[in-house]
Amino acid sequence: MGLAGVTLDLGVRGQPAAMRLVEVMLASRRLPHALLFTGPPHSGKSTLMRGLAAYLNCAAAGPSGPCWHCPSCRRIADGVDFDVRSIEVQEGHGRIQIEQVREFERRVALTAVGGLFKIAMFPSAHLLTENAANALLKTLEQPPPHTLIMLAAPTRDAILTTVASRCSHLRLYPLAAGELRALVVERTDASGPDLELALEHAFGRPGWAIDILSKPGQINEFARQVETMLAAIGPDCSDADRLQTAADVATSGRSAAERRRNAIGMLEWLELALAARRLPDRLERWAADAATVRSGLTRLHGNTMVRPAVEAVFLALGRGQPIAGQSSAKT
Numbered sequence: 001m002g003l004a005g006v007t008l009d010l011g012v013r014g015q016p017a018a019m020r021l022v023e024v025m026l027a028s029r030r031l032p033h034a035l036l037f038t039g040p041p042h043s044g045k046s047t048l049m050r051g052l053a054a055y056l057n058c059a060a061a062g063p064s065g066p067c068w069h070c071p072s073c074r075r076i077a078d079g080v081d082f083d084v085r086s087i088e089v090q091e092g093h094g095r096i097q098i099e100q101v102r103e104f105e106r107r108v109a110l111t112a113v114g115g116l117f118k119i120a121m122f123p124s125a126h127l128l129t130e131n132a133a134n135a136l137l138k139t140l141e142q143p144p145p146h147t148l149i150m151l152a153a154p155t156r157d158a159i160l161t162t163v164a165s166r167c168s169h170l171r172l173y174p175l176a177a178g179e180l181r182a183l184v185v186e187r188t189d190a191s192g193p194d195l196e197l198a199l200e201h202a203f204g205r206p207g208w209a210i211d212i213l214s215k216p217g218q219i220n221e222f223a224r225q226v227e228t229m230l231a232a233i234g235p236d237c238s239d240a241d242r243l244q245t246a247a248d249v250a251t252s253g254r255s256a257a258e259r260r261r262n263a264i265g266m267l268e269w270l271e272l273a274l275a276a277r278r279l280p281d282r283l284e285r286w287a288a289d290a291a292t293v294r295s296g297l298t299r300l301h302g303n304t305m306v307r308p309a310v311e312a313v314f315l316a317l318g319r320g321q322p323i324a325g326q327s328s329a330k331t
Contacts, residue, residue: 010051039172042207125151174204
């Protein structure tokens with residue numbers, strides 16, 4: 001796979017460090033059996049995993065990347081390739097279950113059908129149950145030939161330490177303002193106030209901006225929610241108003257699953273907003289607030305009811321107190 005002098009395109013932009021590591025791995029023909037991609041939600045981790053999977057099994061891959069036209073590429077793009085599987089949280093569960101990992105293990109024991117590699121992608125590896133993570137660990141310790149396991153998580157310490165230690169780590173970062181604008185303009189037809197609002201609230205995450213701009217009117221509703229949400233965690237807001245804001249966040253969506261996803265998305269955004277407002281003289285408070293939001297996200301990813309979990313976050317942030325049972329923040 002000669003890549004010298006040619007830019008490898010796997011679908012992501014503005015991630016030179018991660019792409020350089022991928023290029024070195026491919027050029028050396030020493031691809032690790034497991035890769036861990038970390039970075040903020042919607043920063044390009046899933047796109048990069050899918051692009052690499054397509055490249056490895058593409059029938060006509062060139063130095064610049066997969067062709068995206070051969071049968072293998074088309075199946076991977078559509079998520080229906082037998083050799084390339086994405087293991088995600090199933091409807092009705094908050095986490096990836098051990099049965100899903102065992103099903104993956106049965107698949108990788110088989111010879112690849114149409115491609116060179118059997119590939120498993122875990123876009124939310126931080127949501128593996130402990131039993132599922134331990135089951136995956138066994139495969140990581142003794143991977144079958146021509147198997148690649150790719151995991152994605154917000155941070156390296158969000159997954160089991162023994163799992164992370166067996167993966168080569170690639171970090172993705174938020175895009176700079178100019179790179180973000182160029183990519184979003186390239187992939188959407190947005191312009192004017194909607195585009196500016198999306199760029200302002202994306203915090204360098206192209207996937208988030210592209211997704212919200214694909215839903216008419218969504219960015220304006222989001223901006224309204226954000227203004228209310230930030231006011232609710234301020235010192236001048238009453239607990240009654242905080243509870244009302246939490247109720248608005250927790251009840252946004254038509255189904256229980258959609259309401260949970262929306263609440264998780266809002267808290268993920270709030271976590272990034274708190275990081276953006278971090279000041280040198282308030283690092284201790286910022287760390288405590290970040291730990292509060294992370295605790296709420298952990299509960300939402302479990303089986304905790306949505307509204308109580310969101311209420312606990314807003315009350316704790318507004319009062320400057322941790323959620324009951326919350327671990328101490330690391331400073």
